Amino acid sequence: MKNIKFLLLGIFFAIVLSKSQAISWFRFYEMFRFQSFHMFGIIGGAVVISAIFMQLFKRGIIKDIHGNIITPKKKEKGVVRTLVGGTFFGIGWGISGACAGPIFVILGFKFLPALILLISALFGAFIYGLLSKKLPN
Amino acid sequence: MDFIFEPFAWFVGGPLIALSLVLYFYFGKNFGTSTDFETLCTLAGAGKFSDYFKKDWKERDFGLMFAIGLVIGGIIASNFLIPDQTVDLNPKTIQELTEIGFKNVANQYFPDEIFSNEAVFSLKGFLILVFSGLLIGFGTRYAGGCTSGHAITGLSSLQFPSLLAVIGFFIGGIIAAWFIIPTIF
Secondary structure (H helix, E strand, O other), X not given: OOOHHHXXXXXXXXXXXXXXXXXXXXXXXXXXXXXOOHHHHHHHHHHHHHHHXXXXXXXXXXXXXXXXXXXXXOOOOOHHHHHXXXXXXXXXXXXXXXXHHHHHHHOOOXXXXXXXXXXXXXXXXXXXXXXXXXXXX | OHHHHOOOOHHHHHHHHHHHHXXXXXXOOXXXXXXXXXXXXXXXXXXXXXXXXXXXXXXXXXXXXXXXXXXXXXXXXXXXXXXXXXXXXXXXXXXXXXXXXXXXXXXXXXXXHHHOHHHHXXXXXXXXXXXXXXXXXXXXXXXXXXXXXXXXXXXXXXXXXXXXXXXXXXHHHHHHHHHHHHHHO
């Protein structure tokens, strides 16, 4: 089972998000109302520390388990796709208080609503797949 | 031992999220959760409708294992690690939500107005979840990532498209929290 480490990492990540309240609807609402530092501290802190590691990856000081240089995938460019896609995602996130990872975690807390969110999100991804060639970048 | 039942402060949660990202990359894969939506679509047979989904899901099986881990972790956390789901919310946020009709604000992680069985089985509650889910799934794939892929991986590796996507996330989140939520409740 070469993928068991990803299963364990998923369990760890879910516990971290849950214990940090980074899956709570109220915490995200509070964040989008700019009424608390908590979520900004979590996301900002994660970004700053990750940025340090990204430099260590880039310089080859930390290599992956197979000894390869770690290079994050280049994100696709495009002003429309990132801004419009991002805004759609943000509206869904702001209303439901769930982004992609937490939807899976919330299944363990509130099964039925999270399942409806997940199935709808899969439909959303499916609709994107159908339209992907016709949408502006 | 009581500390395991206490919530993590931001300066504990942030670094542990970074550690998760570092391990994901160390294991040889690109960190990001929303790609798993596409893999699940492929697994559900979406390849019959669009070439976009004609991929070998086995090449992304690590992501599915991660997603299963997220569900198991959620079950463990909700049952054993968080005896008290009270959120130490800004009193102003509590007051504003109470004014628009939310009850028991911040006494638990998820508001009954959206997540209770009563809400889920009402037409309005059901539509709220479906509408949000569709936007999350469509938006994240169009934008090319979600909070983990863009906000954390993309920003920390200094990628400009991720900055635009995160600006989009906040435009959307602000529209939701300032206009949509007060209108629909």
